[in-house]
Amino acid sequence: MLDVHAVPAGAAPADSSPLDLPADPAAVREAGGKRARDLAAGSTVLDAEGLSGARLTAFVEGLVLGTYRFTEARDPKPGATDVGLAGVDDTGDAIARGLRTAAAVAWARDLANTPAATKTPVWLARQATAELGPLGVDVVEHDVDWLRAQGMNGVLAVGGASSAPPRLIEASWRPRGAKAAGHVVLVGKGITFDTGGLNRKVGDRMRTMHTDMSGGAAVLAALRSVAAEQVPVRVTALVPAAENSFGAASYRPSDVVRHHGGRTSEILNTDAEGRIVLADALAYAAARLRPSALVDVATLTGAMKLALGMRLGGLFATDEALARELLAAGETTGERLWRMPLQDEYVPRLDSDVADANNSPGTPGAITAALFLRPFAGEVPWAHLDIAGPARAGGNDGMISRGATGFGARLLADWVRARA
Incomplete structure (x- = not known):
């Protein structure tokens, strides 16, 4: 660097x-x-x-x-x-602050840019341990047995066909010597490669899918920045990590998945897998971690990229104060967000005859994806960042380099600092 x-x-x-x-x-x-x-x-x-x-x-x-x-x-x-x-x-100490933040973003870019032949869920968990452990962050790599015991059948379903077993990465920062200002939980989509599953992607749509864990990279990098700066806010990062492959053990259209906590999803499209793994992690965070705020980050929908292009992330939120805070952090860091509506009139599109919701309710795709996720956050103030556009860049432009951008890492770290 x-x-x-x-x-x-x-x-x-x-x-x-x-x-x-x-x-x-x-x-x-x-x-x-x-x-x-x-x-x-x-x-x-x-x-x-x-x-x-x-x-x-x-x-x-x-x-x-x-x-x-x-x-x-x-x-x-x-x-x-x-x-x-x-x-x-x-x-x-302004230079040192800049170097710390940039190092965290560069790490997020490295994680997302690493080819999937190297970047398995286990590899991602070990990278988190190696990078965050020396900063005082407790990193736990939850394996398949733990996922089964916790009823995280969404993560297990998506990762079931891969030879690389899924994981849930749980990284916790507890500030020492000061009373923590709340408990923030950040959830990042960790699909280390996305073939689309049985609803396989076609043409060149698979070429960049090693970066489909950019949300997971962003939350881990934000936590790295917070821990390096010793920010007095308790932060937990959750990354449900899986490779969405296809084979004899693939999950199928028409399957019903029971998530952590009991809510069920009918699978209509195996390529709508990000919301399936996020659902488990959000439900776990809301039920077990008692967060004061819950934010998930994901390269979730092509619809968001079509709506906002390659420089803006979409923001959905159930809490007005949380939305304002995140929008302000985006303006400060240059990782700008645009507020999107959680329109209840689209909720019926999630209806299913066999489950609580279906996972592919159609247009408007970004909004219905957010509505799918909303129940898993329970009553916790929740925000969903769809970064499908700005997480990747097709060329070099200023401080953006071709490939993964690390979008969201600076934004989330700045938001956490402001809460202190």
């Missing part, structure tokens, strides 16, 4: 022009990402006279994320390794 640090004002090269940056931190972050594209390989010093506070943090985030490249399967190309910022005011 790019190293960024302050240097004395006189260290800037004589021919270096002072950076002309906007006043808004979100715009500064984007400017940092664009500036990163022009950095020479090796070490560079930039004249950042007067940059401080939130603007300095944002610029560091942009610089680091703009130089991100996923390199697991190839040798990295020479690039910038060290950037000195001359003339900055870093008395508030």
Whole structure:
């Protein structure tokens, strides 16, 4: 990861022009990402006279994320390794904050970009343990026997045809030495590869499906950021992780799945699997973890991508205060959300003759998917973020690199900080 640090004002090269940056931190972050594209390989010093506070943090985030490249399967190309910022005011540890946040997002991108031949549910759980454990986070890898005992038949059904067994990853941060300000539970979709199951995806629609656990990556990265900063809020991240494959043990259209807590789903489409695994995790969180707020994040529907494009995430919420908080965090971090309606007149589309609901109620697809999930949150203030568009990028643009973007990690971490 790019190293960024302050240097004395006189260290800037004589021919270096002072950076002309906007006043808004979100715009500064984007400017940092664009500036990163022009950095020479090796070490560079930039004249950042007067940059401080939130603007300095944002610029560091942009610089680091703009130089991100996923390199697991190839040798990295020479690039910038060290950037000195001359003339900055870093008395508030602004650079360190930017580096911590950027490192968490880069980890989310690495997790999502890793090919599925490596990234099994077990691998994902072990990565969470290795990364979060040293920060004081308790990570538990719940196996198939535990899933059966807990009645998490949605996760078991979706992951049943794969040779890589499913898992529920439960990562818990409990602040020490201070009274925690509530208990936030973040649930992230963890489909490590999505073939569509028996309703198999066709053409090139499968090509990016190793990133279908971007929601899970986002909640784990947000937790990493919170723990690294020692934020005094109790946070639990749940990632129901499974590979949606097809074979003799596949779950089928017409199956009825009984979730944790007893609610049932009729399967009409095995490619609507994300909501099936999220349902178990949401029900478990609401019943067992006593959260003060519950937020799930998922690359859930193509309908949301069609509605909002590739830069906005969709927000559904049952609590007005929670919705306002998340919208504000999105504006602050540049990971913007657009409020979507939970229209009750579409609830009858979930009707089933054999179960409490069907899993593929049709259009409007993003709204009916959110309505499917809503009962599993119970009475807890709940929000659902559909990030099908902004979780992936088709090319490089500023601080966004081709592939997984880590969308949601900064937003959720900022939201948790604000609750402290």
